[in-house]
Amino acid sequence: MSRVTEAGMEEGAQKEVQRVEQRAVGERETRWSARRKEGIVMRLLRGESLDLLARECGQPAGAISAWREEFLAAGREGLKARPAPVEDVALREAQRKVGELSMELDIVKALLEKKGHPQFPRRSA
Numbered sequence: 001m002s003r004v005t006e007a008g009m010e011e012g013a014q015k016e017v018q019r020v021e022q023r024a025v026g027e028r029e030t031r032w033s034a035r036r037k038e039g040i041v042m043r044l045l046r047g048e049s050l051d052l053l054a055r056e057c058g059q060p061a062g063a064i065s066a067w068r069e070e071f072l073a074a075g076r077e078g079l080k081a082r083p084a085p086v087e088d089v090a091l092r093e094a095q096r097k098v099g100e101l102s103m104e105l106d107i108v109k110a111l112l113e114k115k116g117h118p119q120f121p122r123r124s125a
Contacts, residue, residue: 032059034079040064041071041079 040057044050044064054061071079 037067037079038071041068044068 040053040059041064044053045068050061050064054064057064067079
């Protein structure tokens with residue numbers, strides 16, 4: 001592994017890549033973790049050769065290119081074999097929107113109080 005790569009990688013990712021490098025050339029693993037894929041993608045993004053990485057880790061260059069595109073589109077979540085269910089993503093988005101609207105409401109209430117307006121307007125019966 002090059003010194004540039006070692007300096008820019010997290011310790012856990014370094015050890016993981018070193019384990020992959022030490023495996024026999026013909027041996028192939030069936031499943032790669034998101035962290036391992038991320039380490040390879042980061043090396044690719046730092047400028048290492050795609051072909052060299054493909055030979056080194058025993059994965060097809062097309063698979064590594066796909067990992068890079070998935071990573072760029074969605075970060076580490078995109079590299080997971082089982083991404084979060086659509087319902088979870090929709091729930092997180094709804095919770096984010098509720099939080100955003102709550103903050104806006106608090107700001108409007110504070111501005112109204114500052115101007116001397118009552119919080120809830122009185123209605124005539």
